[in-house]
Amino acid sequence: MLLRQNFKVLAILFLVSSNLFSQAFSIKGSLKDSLGNSIENVSVILKSDSLSIVGYTYTNKSGEYLLESQREGKHILQFSSLGYASKTIPVFLNSDTNELKIDVVLKEKEMDLDEVIIQSERPITVNNDTISLKTKFFVDGTEQTVEDLLKKIPGLQVDNQGTIKVGNQEIEKLMVDGDDLFERGYKILSKNMPAYPIEEVEVLKNYSNNRLLKGVEESNKVALNLKLDEKSKRIWFGNVETSIGNDSFYQLKGNLMNFGKKNKYYFLTNLNSIGYNATGDIQSLIRPFRFNEPASIGDNQSVNTLLSLSPSQLNFKKSRTNFNNAELLSLNAIFNPTEKFKIKTLGFFNWDETDFFRNSTDFLNVSGASFTNTEDYKLRNTKRIGFGKLDFIYNFSKTKMLEATTKYNNGDFDDVSNLTFNGNSTIENLQHQNTLFDQKISYSNKFKDKKVFLLTGRFIDEESPQHYSLNEFFYEELFPAFDNANNVSQQSNSQMKFAGINAHLLDRRDKGGLLELQVGNEYREDKLVTTFSLLEDSSIINQPEGYQNQTKYQVNDLYFKSKYLFKIKDFGITAKLDAHQLFNRLENRNTSDTQKPLFINPSLGMDWKLNDKNKFMISYSYNTTNAGVLDVFDDFVLTGFRSFTKGTGDFNQLDASNLVFNYQLGNWSDRFFANTFIIYNKNHDFFSTNTQLQQNFAQAEKILIKDRELININSDLDFYFKFISSNLKLDLGYTKSEFKNIVNSSGLREVTSNNYNYGLELRSGFTGVFNYHIGTKWTTTEIQTTIDNSFTNNESFLDLSFVFSDQFDVQFQSELYYFGNLETDNTYYFLDFDARYKLVENKLTLGLSGKNLFNTEKFRTFSVSDIGSSTAEYRLPPRYVLFKIEYRF
Numbered sequence: 001m002l003l004r005q006n007f008k009v010l011a012i013l014f015l016v017s018s019n020l021f022s023q024a025f026s027i028k029g030s031l032k033d034s035l036g037n038s039i040e041n042v043s044v045i046l047k048s049d050s051l052s053i054v055g056y057t058y059t060n061k062s063g064e065y066l067l068e069s070q071r072e073g074k075h076i077l078q079f080s081s082l083g084y085a086s087k088t089i090p091v092f093l094n095s096d097t098n099e100l101k102i103d104v105v106l107k108e109k110e111m112d113l114d115e116v117i118i119q120s121e122r123p124i125t126v127n128n129d130t131i132s133l134k135t136k137f138f139v140d141g142t143e144q145t146v147e148d149l150l151k152k153i154p155g156l157q158v159d160n161q162g163t164i165k166v167g168n169q170e171i172e173k174l175m176v177d178g179d180d181l182f183e184r185g186y187k188i189l190s191k192n193m194p195a196y197p198i199e200e201v202e203v204l205k206n207y208s209n210n211r212l213l214k215g216v217e218e219s220n221k222v223a224l225n226l227k228l229d230e231k232s233k234r235i236w237f238g239n240v241e242t243s244i245g246n247d248s249f250y251q252l253k254g255n256l257m258n259f260g261k262k263n264k265y266y267f268l269t270n271l272n273s274i275g276y277n278a279t280g281d282i283q284s285l286i287r288p289f290r291f292n293e294p295a296s297i298g299d300n301q302s303v304n305t306l307l308s309l310s311p312s313q314l315n316f317k318k319s320r321t322n323f324n325n326a327e328l329l330s331l332n333a334i335f336n337p338t339e340k341f342k343i344k345t346l347g348f349f350n351w352d353e354t355d356f357f358r359n360s361t362d363f364l365n366v367s368g369a370s371f372t373n374t375e376d377y378k379l380r381n382t383k384r385i386g387f388g389k390l391d392f393i394y395n396f397s398k399t400k401m402l403e404a405t406t407k408y409n410n411g412d413f414d415d416v417s418n419l420t421f422n423g424n425s426t427i428e429n430l431q432h433q434n435t436l437f438d439q440k441i442s443y444s445n446k447f448k449d450k451k452v453f454l455l456t457g458r459f460i461d462e463e464s465p466q467h468y469s470l471n472e473f474f475y476e477e478l479f480p481a482f483d484n485a486n487n488v489s490q491q492s493n494s495q496m497k498f499a500g501i502n503a504h505l506l507d508r509r510d511k512g513g514l515l516e517l518q519v520g521n522e523y524r525e526d527k528l529v530t531t532f533s534l535l536e537d538s539s540i541i542n543q544p545e546g547y548q549n550q551t552k553y554q555v556n557d558l559y560f561k562s563k564y565l566f567k568i569k570d571f572g573i574t575a576k577l578d579a580h581q582l583f584n585r586l587e588n589r590n591t592s593d594t595q596k597p598l599f600i601n602p603s604l605g606m607d608w609k610l611n612d613k614n615k616f617m618i619s620y621s622y623n624t625t626n627a628g629v630l631d632v633f634d635d636f637v638l639t640g641f642r643s644f645t646k647g648t649g650d651f652n653q654l655d656a657s658n659l660v661f662n663y664q665l666g667n668w669s670d671r672f673f674a675n676t677f678i679i680y681n682k683n684h685d686f687f688s689t690n691t692q693l694q695q696n697f698a699q700a701e702k703i704l705i706k707d708r709e710l711i712n713i714n715s716d717l718d719f720y721f722k723f724i725s726s727n728l729k730l731d732l733g734y735t736k737s738e739f740k741n742i743v744n745s746s747g748l749r750e751v752t753s754n755n756y757n758y759g760l761e762l763r764s765g766f767t768g769v770f771n772y773h774i775g776t777k778w779t780t781t782e783i784q785t786t787i788d789n790s791f792t793n794n795e796s797f798l799d800l801s802f803v804f805s806d807q808f809d810v811q812f813q814s815e816l817y818y819f820g821n822l823e824t825d826n827t828y829y830f831l832d833f834d835a836r837y838k839l840v841e842n843k844l845t846l847g848l849s850g851k852n853l854f855n856t857e858k859f860r861t862f863s864v865s866d867i868g869s870s871t872a873e874y875r876l877p878p879r880y881v882l883f884k885i886e887y888r889f
Contacts, residue, residue: 025093028066029102031059031079038063039106042081043122046091048073058126060612068671069093077102085109131203139195140771142801142809142836146174146226147187149195154720154727154765155203155668156224160317162187162280166222167668168675168716172207172290175225177233177259181266181332181346184288187280188330188348192268194239194255196842196888197232201225210454212401212446213294216508218565218574234260238889243849245882249274264334274851275322275877279350286387286409286436294504295403295442298458301524303496304630305464306637306645309379309415309430311356314861314874315779315793316817320830320852321874323355344391354381357875364693364868365787367746371695376420385411399446409436419641422695424472428641432466450508460498467491470641473534474696482542485534490638492530494629499523512567519560526553526629530637547644549588551633555626556583570609574619577602582626584651588634595651599624613670617662627652631687631702646701648687655684668718676715683708690742693867703742710737729761731777743867746786751866754782773799780820781864789864791820810835821862822871828859836884847884855879 027046031039042059046067059065069075072093080086084106091100123137133153143149151158157165164171164186174186182189202225208214209221238256251272258265270278279285290296314321331347356379363372392404411434419426442456469489476483502520509515532547533540561578577600584595605619627648634649659680666673686708689700717730735755740748759777764770776796783789796816803809815830831853837846860873 025072025099026066026068027077027091027100027102028064029104031063031065031081031104031106033084034105034107039081039084041126042079042084042106045078045080047076047078056122056124079104079106081106083109129205129207131205133201133203135195135198135201138765140767140801140803140809141806142803142811143195145191146193146195146198147190149198150190150201150224152765153201155673156201158190162191162277164190164224166203166224167673167718169220169222172209172221172223175223176264176266177228178225179264179334179344181334181344182285184290185280185282185285188268188278188285189266191278191280192253192255192270193257193266194888197228197237197257198226199229200227202227209290210294210401210444212399212444212452213506216446216450216452216506216514217294218514228259232257232259234258239886240889241884241886243272243274243847243882243884245274245849245880247878247880249880249882251276251882253278262336266330266332268328268330270328271326273325274880274882275319275324276326277318277322278326278328282350282385282387285348286407294506295444295454295456295502297456297500297502297520297522298438298440298460298498301460301496301498303434303462303464303494304526304528304628305432305466305494306492306530306630306639307430307432307466307468307490309417309428310381311354311379312358312872315795316859316861316874317815320876321356323357323877325353327351340395342391342393344389344393346387346389348385348387350383350385352381352383355379356381358872360870360872362868362870366693366867367744367749367786369693369695369744373695374420374422378418380416382414383411384413385409401444403440403442403444405438405440407436407438409434409438411435421472421474421641426470426472426641429469430466432464434462434464436460436462452506454504454506455502456504457501458498460496462497463493463495465491465493468638472641474642476696477694478697478699479534479542479544482534482544484536485541486537487535488533488638489535490530490532492528492637495527497525512565512572514563514565516563517561521559522557524555524557527551528553528629528633530635532636532638547636547638549633549635549637551629552585552587553629553632554583554585557581557626558583572607574605574607575603576605576621580624584626586632586651588632588649593651597626597651597653599653613666615662615664617660617664619660621658623656623658625654625656627654627687636699642697644697644699646699648702648704652685652687652704654686656686657682657684671720673718674716677713679710679712681710686739688739688741691744693744705740705748708737708739711735726762726764729763729775731757731759731761733757741866749785749866752782752784754780754784756780769803771801771803773797783864783866785866787866787868789869791862791864793820793861794818807838807841808836817859819859819861821869822860825860828856829854830856843888845884845886845888847882847886849882849884850880852876852879 031042033039040059040061040063044057044059044065044067046055046069055067055069057065057067075091075093077089077091078086087104087106089102123134125132135149138152139149143152147158147162150156150164155167164174171186173180173183174189204223204225206219207221207223208217208219236256236258238254240254243251251274253270254268256267272278287302289299329349333345335343337343358377360375360377361372364370387409388407390406394402396402413432415430417428419428438460440456440458442454445453447453469487471487473485473487479485500520500522502518505517507515528549528551530549531543534542534544558581559579563574563576566573579600580598582597586593601621601623603619603621605617607615607617609615631647631652632649633647636644636646639645661678663676685704685706687702688705690703691698691700712735714733719728721728737753739751741751742748757777757779759775761773761775763773774797776794778792778794780792781790798814800812801809811834813832817828819826832851833853834849835847839846855878856876857878858873858875860871863870
């Protein structure tokens with residue numbers, strides 16, 4: 001029944017999209033002045049006979065334009081540009097005119113400073129690398145947060161986790177009036193800041209995080225800048241919203257802001273028990289990572305921890321399974337004491353208490369071991385995180401700048417699980433902390449117009465102690481001499497210190513070439529100490545040999561990196577060569593060893609822009625990476641209530657080859673945009689595991705294996721249909737991975753995993769009462785080894801929006817989940833709604849919100865692995881309805 005329903009959904013969507021690809025009309029031509037010179041950036045607008053905008057575009061560098069429409073009848077074609085007299089031409093589109101060619105000559109128009117010029121406002125303007133979008137042309141009044149607003153703008157995508165992308169590329173940052181507070185932790189801003197003061201959204205292409213690198217570095221990064229309306233500048237303003245519902249569900253959130261020319265302040269708070277994640281990915285705030293970014297030394301450095309009691313990662317909305325009680329407070333400010341000096345301060349405090357419920361049955365059948373495990377799992381995570389950041393930016397001149405960033409993070413976590421394992425009541429307790437101090441200083445000198453020198457230093461000190469206890473003893477077969485033990489504990493402490501310095505020269509050549517040279521030194525020291533104890537009640541009876549670790553691992557990397565980009569017009573070749581001289585030292589208890597490997601990492605890439613619509617990129621790289629501390633410790637550690645892991649106890653360097661191909665058709669802001677990535681990766685050697693698997697425990701020892709392959713193909717297609725103001729999105733993907741392992745002394749097993757995903761979405765952008773967003777996605781997973789397993793899941797949704805007036809609107813969100821290989825309870829339906837009534841315009845709003853209206857209390861999933869399969873059942877928060885009051889001031 002479900003499959004028929006889903007195939008009906010797919011059939012309807014494909015029929016709609018097929019009809020949308022009905023006859024298209026194109027209008028093209030060129031714009032020139034009276035002297036025959038091409039005119040760039042002329043606004044070309046196609047209007048219906050009722051003067052509503054049907055389509056718009058701008059002329060390119062050659063003065064050429066192309067407009068497409070699927071609407072027949074009388075139209076008006078309007079051409080306008082600053083400094084020229086506007087021109088209007090009537091056109092008629094019917095089945096006999098598939099293509100019209102209209103060349104236009106615009107006459108120069110002198111501007112009188114005393115003359116009052118009234119010009120119609122453009123929804124989109126393009127100025128070099130900046131695309132400005134006026135929000136009033138895209139919103140319908142239902143947007144509450146910046147995240148809601150960005151979802152309405154064509155070309156911008158916001159996924160279920162709050163990640164913002166321009167086309168298929170995640171943004172670097174989200175700024176307000178040109179200033180950035182949260183870096184990669186921008187979700188805190190987008191999920192909390194109200195949408196109503198935003199007048200304009202700027203898309204900044206070829207963005208540089210360092211202003212002195214603009215036009216010098218080869219950047220394809222994008223960033224967003226939110227521009228406020230004038231009435232929201234240089235004043236204190238904000239909003240408070242409170243929501244109260246049944247069964248103690250609540251939400252309280254507030255924003256207080258002042259965005260002046262010199263100083264900016266943004267304070268926000270969010271308290272809720274409705275499963276809403278107001279922070280996004282906190283680690284992106286604490287540890288923003290930028291790959292191959294100038295002055296990004298140390299971004300990939302963090303302490304390694306052994307144990308984690310955390311909820312399973314599900315292919316399911318996290319808010320559906322999140323029982324929480326969260327409190328968030330963030331205090332942020334930017335000061336400009338002088339024109340040259342800027343100070344940014346950020347204070348972030350997060351308290352959260354979450355509950356998670358799962359019942360699971362694992363069927364394992366591998367290498368002579370065949371058994372079934374059942375778990376009734378209840379988990380409570382309690383966390384307290386305090387994070388502070390202080391940025392100093394001093395501009396000595398227009399060409400010299402000093403930046404200093406100081407960070408401090410302190411996290412305190414207490415995780416408790418109540419687990420019934422095969423009928424045995426078990427309690428796990430994990431208490432752990434995290435303390436981080438991070439200091440970075442960077443000096444930039446643009447000593448010539450196209451030459452920049454950067455000098456960066458960084459120091460990181462991070463520590464994460466853990467105390468784990470388990471009130472049961474499942475390891476009689478491992479420790480038969482201690483049958484009187486009835487519980488276990490493990491103390492561990494991971495410490496990491498990092499210090500690095502990097503000198504970086506960027507030299508942009510006259511013909512577009514770019515030479516980059518780097519020399520630097522990075523030193524990292526890890527200390528890992530673990531103590532595993534067998535206890536009888538509260539007395540330690542043994543600390544077994546082979547289960548204790550005292551490891552100190554030091555890596556000093558002295559490196560030289562070179563990179564050259566050779567360009568001929570729109571064709572470029574990039575060659576890289578990195579040389580690393582390592583000085584490794586490993587101490588395991590009373591033994592120590594050293595190593596001095598030298599390796600070189602080359603890469604070669606090519607990109608070719610055939611024209612404005614077609615772009616190719618291909619690259620090959622060969623990389624050698626050094627083993628980390630979790631690869632080199634030599635005794636077993638407890639990594640779960642029934643799992644032990646052991647490192648290799650020795651140095652290792654791993655070699656890999658990587659091939660990437662990308663083809664892009666169109667641009668993200670075009671009506672049609674397609675993007676295809678193909679990635680092939682071969683690990684010439686890699687870490688796998690030799691596992692002894694029993695019903696009550698598993699011991700996995702890392703081993704070095706040759707040859708592992710992965711191929712990933714992903715293709716996205718976006719097509720915007722102007723005549724119905726709707727956007728069609730197709731998403732196709734395939735991943736195949738091959739690896740090898742050993743289970744229960746069975747010899748080397750080859751494991752092949754195949755994953756397929758295919759889906760489509762259709763989103764409208766009507767200006768009337770009604771809008772919709774409909775989509776479906778199928779995923780298939782196959783595991784092939786000594787046993788074959790597979791399953792197929794489906795997720796479909798339909799969102800409806802009704803804006804009955806400026807005062808009243810209602811939204812509905814419905815979802816359908818289907819989990820393969822489950823004979824019963826395999827289909828789940830959800831319905832949410834949100835209604836708002838503006839009692840006093842721009843002041844007081846009343847709302848009603850309902851979640852999980854069908855009161856779905858649980859759902860079941862099916863998963864497969866190379867050793868068996870698993871069925872799990874998860875508890876969901878019950879139906880609730882919230883009454884909301886929002887006040888703006």
